[in-house]
Amino acid sequence: MQMSETTLYIFEALTDIGVKPEKALQVERAFESARHFDQSHVQESILGRVMTREDGLRLEQKFEARFSKIEGTQLVHSWMLGLIVAGIVALVMKAFFQG
Numbered sequence: 001m002q003m004s005e006t007t008l009y010i011f012e013a014l015t016d017i018g019v020k021p022e023k024a025l026q027v028e029r030a031f032e033s034a035r036h037f038d039q040s041h042v043q044e045s046i047l048g049r050v051m052t053r054e055d056g057l058r059l060e061q062k063f064e065a066r067f068s069k070i071e072g073t074q075l076v077h078s079w080m081l082g083l084i085v086a087g088i089v090a091l092v093m094k095a096f097f098q099g
Contacts (some may be wrong), residue, residue, distance in 0.1 A: 010031060014024035051059075 010050055011021075011024050011028045014027060019027075
């Protein structure tokens with residue numbers, strides 16, 4: 001029986017941590033059979049979770065729209081805060097420098 005490099009690594013890793021060679025060989029065989037069993041199902045599962053370029057562009061457009069709205073609101077809040085601070089400074093100056 002020929003072991004692939006990945007399963008050889010698994011076998012060696014298991015035996016290095018103290019697993020009996022018979023048990024490590026069973027794990028290696030189970031891994032090989034699972035790897036060859038239904039790769040199309042695994043590929044479909046992976047493809048369902050992978051973000052495509054179109055998904056990324058759509059997500060970027062959505063974020064851009066939301067952030068532009070937030071930036072507009074932030075600009076209004078900045079002007080409001082500036083007016084409030086200017087009013088407070090005017091009141092303080094009026095109180096101290098009343099002639």
